Amino acid sequence: MPYDFDKPVNRRDTHSMKWDVKEHELPMWVADMDFQTAPEIRAAIQERAAHGVFGYSVVPEEWYQAYMGWWERRYGFSMEKEWLVFCTGVVPAISSMVRKLATVGENVLVQTPVYNIFFNSIVNNGRNIVENPLQYDGNGYQMDLEDLERKLSNPQTTLMILCNPHNPVGRIWSRWVSCAGNIM
Numbered sequence: 621m622p623y624d625f626d627k628p629v630n631r632r633d634t635h636s637m638k639w640d641v642k643e644h645e646l647p648m649w650v651a652d653m654d655f656q657t658a659p660e661i662r663a664a665i666q667e668r669a670a671h672g673v674f675g676y677s678v679v680p681e682e683w684y685q686a687y688m689g690w691w692e693r694r695y696g697f698s699m700e701k702e703w704l705v706f707c708t709g710v711v712p713a714i715s716s717m718v719r720k721l722a723t724v725g726e727n728v729l730v731q732t733p734v735y736n737i738f739f740n741s742i743v744n745n746g747r748n749i750v751e752n753p754l755q756y757d758g759n760g761y762q763m764d765l766e767d768l769e770r771k772l773s774n775p776q777t778t779l780m781i782l783c784n785p786h787n788p789v790g791r792i793w794s795r796w797v798s799c800a801g802n803i804m
């Protein structure tokens with residue numbers, strides 16, 4: 621199945637947060653894709669919509685198999701079905717994890733600059749933010765591992781949210797994560 625990532629689609633007047641803006645405004649601040657969703661996905665949504673009844677749903681077995689199979693095929697990583705919890709988005713998942721894994725008043729570490737909603741999911745749940753600033757060395761951003769170790773050694777810092785790929789620095793962290801002045 622060929623996928624077309626170049627076909628321009630007019631998104632104005634579709635209640636698009638990105639494109640329902642003034643005529644010459646270029647809304648590049650939001651990571652919202654402008655190509656159409658894959659034809660297989662659109663066909664599946666159309667088929668479901670054609671059924672016409674939208675009651676309460678269960679998470680089907682196919683969802684688990686699709687998810688586990690994707691990780692197995694791409695990364696050779698097998699996971700147990702019991703590890704998976706269905707969630708409607710990354711942000712609700714992060715908020716739930718902050719509530720589950722850190723207690724009110726504890727610290728959650730993030731590597732800044734980072735996607736702004738990480739801050740909301742920590743502060744709105746009554747946890748504190750601890751920043752481990754990334755270091756720019758003229759070529760790209762590196763982790764400051766000494767600062768990270770020091771901050772994580774605080775027993776009040778019980779959770780770290782790793783952003784990978786990192787938004788906004790545009791890095792995919794490798795296993796051999798590089799620290800400032802030590803590019804690998």
Ligand SMILES: Cc1ncc(COP(=O)(O)O)c(C=O)c1O
Pocket residue numbers: 651708709710711712735783787
């Ligand atoms: C790092 C990061 N996490 C999560 C999201 C949002 O994910 P979702 O829309 O699935 O909640 C974004 C969106 O730009 C992001 O940059």
